[in-house]
Amino acid sequence: MMISQADLHRAETVLELGPGTGIVTEIILENLAQDARFMALEINPAFATATRRRCPAADVVNGDAADARKHLAARGLNGTDVVISGLPWAAFPGSLQDRILSAVQDVLRPGGRFTTFAYVQGLLLPQARRFEKRLRARFPQVRKTPVVWRNLPPAFAYVATKS
């Protein structure tokens, strides 16, 4: 659902945050345009290695999503058209939500898309509701996809567009 909402086919650059074991990375790579650039930022070295193993063609950097600008610049990239996030926002304190959202806003090009998932039952948590509030404060256009009930636990994606 996250990937189908991101219009990957018209993206020159795609950045994934928190790929974990690379399950989503695999689907991103299958849907990238031929000349598109891709980078994944994973803070945990063991998960970065797991994603590299699953997706040898992916450029997986062991780094912090909050430093996205620095890591893109190291590859000669001045921004990205799409950010796809697997980050556990509801587990982050507000200050960290803010830092990473600032980085996403900063690196997204005008018209760029940011997709990230949330668990339906997670919306009961104050941190999850705070995340949605912060997201809406930064991006004028935010929509929620239908819930994917087959996911365990059921989840949906936020799709935010930078004006």
Ligand SMILES: C[S@@+](CC[C@H](N)C(=O)[O-])C[C@H]1O[C@@H](n2cnc3c(N)ncnc32)[C@H](O)[C@@H]1O
């Ligand atoms: C829920 S998992 C991602 C799951 C992944 N989409 C999958 O299906 O395998 C969240 C990931 O975000 C990573 N992460 C957490 N904080 C991060 C940060 N500040 N920068 C980059 N990655 C981070 C974690 O190490 C973890 O691998």
